[in-house]
Amino acid sequence: MERNPMRRQLASLRKSLFDQGYLDEQFMELEQLQDDANPNFVEEVVTLYYRDSARLIVNLDHALERRPLDFSKLDGLMHQFKGSSSSIGAKKVKAESTLFREYCKSGNAEGCMRTFQQLKKEYATLRKKLETYFQLARQIGPMESANRPK
Amino acid sequence: MTVEQIGSEGKDQFPIGMRVLAVDDDPTCLLLLGTLLRRCQYHVTTTSQAKTALKMLRENKNKFDLVISDVHMPDMDGFKLLEHVGLEMDLPVIMLSANGDTKLVMKGITHGACDYLLKPVRIEELQNIWQHVVRRKKKDRCNSGSKEKPHPDSGEAAGIGNVDNNGKLNKKRKDQNEDEDYERDENGHDNEDPSAQKKPRVVWSVELHRKFVAAVNQLGIDKAVPKKILELMNVEKLTRENVASHLQKFRLYLKRISCVANQQANMAAALGTADSAYLRMGSLNGLGNFHTLAGSDQLHNAAFRSFPPSGVLGRLNTPAGLGIRGLPSPGTIQLGHVQNSGNPTNDLSKLQSFVPGNHNTNILQGMPMSLELDRLQHNKSVGHIGELPTTDSTTVFPGSGNLVDARITGFSNNPLLGVTSNSLMLEGSSQQATSHTSVSAIGFQNGNALSDFTSIAPASNQLQDSKAGSQGQASPINCNAGQIIRSAPQEWNAPRKDAPYQSHASINSSIPINSAMIQLGQCLDRNNSIFHKTTDLDSVGPLNFVDPLSIKHGEGDNSIMEPSVIEKEGYLMFQPRPHGSHVPDNIGSLEDLASAMMKQEGGCNGYSLRTSI
Numbered sequence: 001m002e003r004n005p006m007r008r009q010l011a012s013l014r015k016s017l018f019d020q021g022y023l024d025e026q027f028m029e030l031e032q033l034q035d036d037a038n039p040n041f042v043e044e045v046v047t048l049y050y051r052d053s054a055r056l057i058v059n060l061d062h063a064l065e066r067r068p069l070d071f072s073k074l075d076g077l078m079h080q081f082k083g084s085s086s087s088i089g090a091k092k093v094k095a096e097s098t099l100f101r102e103y104c105k106s107g108n109a110e111g112c113m114r115t116f117q118q119l120k121k122e123y124a125t126l127r128k129k130l131e132t133y134f135q136l137a138r139q140i141g142p143m144e145s146a147n148r149p150k
Numbered sequence: 151m152t153v154e155q156i157g158s159e160g161k162d163q164f165p166i167g168m169r170v171l172a173v174d175d176d177p178t179c180l181l182l183l184g185t186l187l188r189r190c191q192y193h194v195t196t197t198s199q200a201k202t203a204l205k206m207l208r209e210n211k212n213k214f215d216l217v218i219s220d221v222h223m224p225d226m227d228g229f230k231l232l233e234h235v236g237l238e239m240d241l242p243v244i245m246l247s248a249n250g251d252t253k254l255v256m257k258g259i260t261h262g263a264c265d266y267l268l269k270p271v272r273i274e275e276l277q278n279i280w281q282h283v284v285r286r287k288k289k290d291r292c293n294s295g296s297k298e299k300p301h302p303d304s305g306e307a308a309g310i311g312n313v314d315n316n317g318k319l320n321k322k323r324k325d326q327n328e329d330e331d332y333e334r335d336e337n338g339h340d341n342e343d344p345s346a347q348k349k350p351r352v353v354w355s356v357e358l359h360r361k362f363v364a365a366v367n368q369l370g371i372d373k374a375v376p377k378k379i380l381e382l383m384n385v386e387k388l389t390r391e392n393v394a395s396h397l398q399k400f401r402l403y404l405k406r407i408s409c410v411a412n413q414q415a416n417m418a419a420a421l422g423t424a425d426s427a428y429l430r431m432g433s434l435n436g437l438g439n440f441h442t443l444a445g446s447d448q449l450h451n452a453a454f455r456s457f458p459p460s461g462v463l464g465r466l467n468t469p470a471g472l473g474i475r476g477l478p479s480p481g482t483i484q485l486g487h488v489q490n491s492g493n494p495t496n497d498l499s500k501l502q503s504f505v506p507g508n509h510n511t512n513i514l515q516g517m518p519m520s521l522e523l524d525r526l527q528h529n530k531s532v533g534h535i536g537e538l539p540t541t542d543s544t545t546v547f548p549g550s551g552n553l554v555d556a557r558i559t560g561f562s563n564n565p566l567l568g569v570t571s572n573s574l575m576l577e578g579s580s581q582q583a584t585s586h587t588s589v590s591a592i593g594f595q596n597g598n599a600l601s602d603f604t605s606i607a608p609a610s611n612q613l614q615d616s617k618a619g620s621q622g623q624a625s626p627i628n629c630n631a632g633q634i635i636r637s638a639p640q641e642w643n644a645p646r647k648d649a650p651y652q653s654h655a656s657i658n659s660s661i662p663i664n665s666a667m668i669q670l671g672q673c674l675d676r677n678n679s680i681f682h683k684t685t686d687l688d689s690v691g692p693l694n695f696v697d698p699l700s701i702k703h704g705e706g707d708n709s710i711m712e713p714s715v716i717e718k719e720g721y722l723m724f725q726p727r728p729h730g731s732h733v734p735d736n737i738g739s740l741e742d743l744a745s746a747m748m749k750q751e752g753g754c755n756g757y758s759l760r761t762s763i
Contacts, residue, residue, distance in 0.1 A: 029273065030182070032273070033185050033273075041185065044181070045178060048178050048181055052176065052177050079222060082248055083220075083247075083248035084176050084179060086270045087179045088178065088182075089270075
C-alpha cells in the first residue's frame, strides 16, 4: 500500500526526533492518551502549546529588553514556559529553559540573553519538525494511530 | 473507559467517577491534566482561573471530591487557593508544579496540601490520587466522633486497605454514613460510622453542654470528676465515658482559651485602637470578624475598638473586651443590647470564638476577644466557668458557649475547634442561620475541627456533619473570602437542628454586631430567626452567645443583629461592608487576618504561617 512507505517515513521521523533529543518520554505519554475518542490529541496539545507559549516568548523578549534586567520576573516567566514545554516533551527547549533559569538565579544577564536566543532556535526547529510530522501523520490518516508504535 | 461510561457521581464505583477540579493557568498543562484525569476515569472539571475554581467550589461544596491545582498562577497563588479550599471546604488538594524545590514542597505541605506532584505529571501518579479522598473521609469520620468509637475507624481502615472493592465499599459506607447522618438529624447521634459498634455517639447539644458546664461549675473545675458530673447532670443514656471525654475536651478548650486570651491581649495591644486596627483585630481575634461584620456602624466597630488593647482575658474588663459592651461606636446599638444582657459578650465571644481555629488560627485569637467582651459584659457569665482558666474565656464556654467554646478552643489548636479561622467569627452567626451561614465558621473547617468542637460544644457533632454538609452549604455569609467562615457555619448549621444549639449560633451572630456581625449577620440573618427562637441560649446564661445579639438578652430579638447580619457579603473580613468596616473585601483579608492571628498566636496555626504574614 502506498501508505506503507509513508508509515515507514513517519516512524523514522518520529524515531529521529527522539534519538536527536528533540523529544522525550513525555511525548510518548501524549501519544498514549490519543485514542479513538481523541484521535488528534497529540497534535492538539502541541498546537495549543505553540500558540500559548508564543505569548510567553514575546513577554520574555520584552523583559530581556529592559535595563536592568528583572531576574525574578524573567525566572517566573521562564518557569511557566518550562512547565509548558515539559508537558509536551520538548526536551531541548526544556534544557535551555533550565539553563536560562540558572542564569537568572545567578544574575547573569549575558548568560540569560544568550541562552534565550538558543532557546528560541530550538523552539522554532522543533516546531518545524513537528509540523512535518503531523502533516505526514494526517496524510496517512486514521490508520496511523493503529500502527503507530506505542 | 470514556468518561461517558462513568456515572456522574460514580460513587458506587469509586474511584471511578471521582469528581476532580483541575486548576492551571497554562492551557497546555491543563489540557494534558484534564485528559490524563479522564483517562483515569475521573469526572473532571477544568478551569484556568483560581478565582473561578473557588467560586465553583463555594457554589456547591459537595460538587467535588478533590482539587488539583498548579502552584504558580497569575490571579492567585496556588498556596492561597489551597488555604482557602482547606479552610472552607476541607477538600483534599494536590499541588502541581514544574518546580520541585524542597522548599516549595514543604510550603505545600504546611499549607495543607495532601500531595505535591511535579510536572509533567504522569498518569500513574494520577491513578492513585483518590486515596487522598478516602483518607480524608476516614479522617473526618474519625474526628467526628470517633473518640468514643474506635470501631468505625478500624472498619474504615479495613475498607480502605483494600483498594478495590473495599475501597469502594468503604466509600459507600462513608457515603451512607453521611447520608444517614444528615437524615438522622443533627441531634441524632454522630453518624460518622453507621456501625457504631460500641455505643451510639452522644451528641453534645447545647442543652447538654450547658448542663455539663453547670455541673462542672458547681463542682469546681478542679474537682469535677466525670462520675459526679454525670450525677449532677442526670441525663439518661449518658455514660461516664461520654462525660469523661467531653470533660477532657472542655479542659483543653479552657486551656486554649487562656492561650488565646493572652494572644488576644497581645493582639489588642498591637492593634491599637485604630479602627483599622480594629478591623484587623476583629478579624484576627475573631472579633475582627465582628468588625467586618459590623460594618462600621454596627456595634461591632465599637466593640472592637474597645477591644484591642487589653489582653484577651483581661479584655473583658478593658474596653477592648468590652468592645462589645462598651461599644461606644456607632453601630453599637446592638451592642447596647448585648451589653445589657450581658450576653452580648457571649455573643461576641462567640463570634470570636468562632474564629476559625484552623488554618488561620488567628481568628481564634480574635475569639478570645469576644470572650472577653462577653465577660465584661457579663460578669456573671464568667462566673459560670468558675475555675476556667480564663474566666473570660470560659464564660463563653459554659452553656451557650458551646459554640464559642468550641471556637475558642479551636482557636489555638485547630483540632479543637477545627474552626477555620475565618469561620470562627462568622461561625457564630452562621450557625444559626442558615445552614449555610458561614458563621458556623466556627471554624470547623475540617470535620476534625468539628469533632473537637463537639466535645466542647454540642455542636461538634453537628459540625462534623455540617462539615460534610457544609461543603455545599457554604453559608451565605461568605460571599467573599469570608467563605471560610462560611464553611464553618455549614457545619455548624447542621447542628442547627438543635435548637439550643442554634441559639448559640445566633448568639454568635449577635456578637458580631461589630463587623463580625456583618458577616455573621449574613448568616445571622438567617440564623437570627434561630436566635430568637433559641431562647435557650438566653437561658444559658450570659455565656450564651446568642443573647447578645439575637436574643437581645433573653429572647433574642435578633433584630439588632439582623441589620448587621444582613447579607453582608464579607465574611469576616471580606465583607465589603460599606459601613466602613475595615474588613478588607478580599481574600487578602483572610490572609491578613491569618497573619494577624499568627503573630498573636505565635504560630499556633501552621497555616497562619503561610498567610500573608
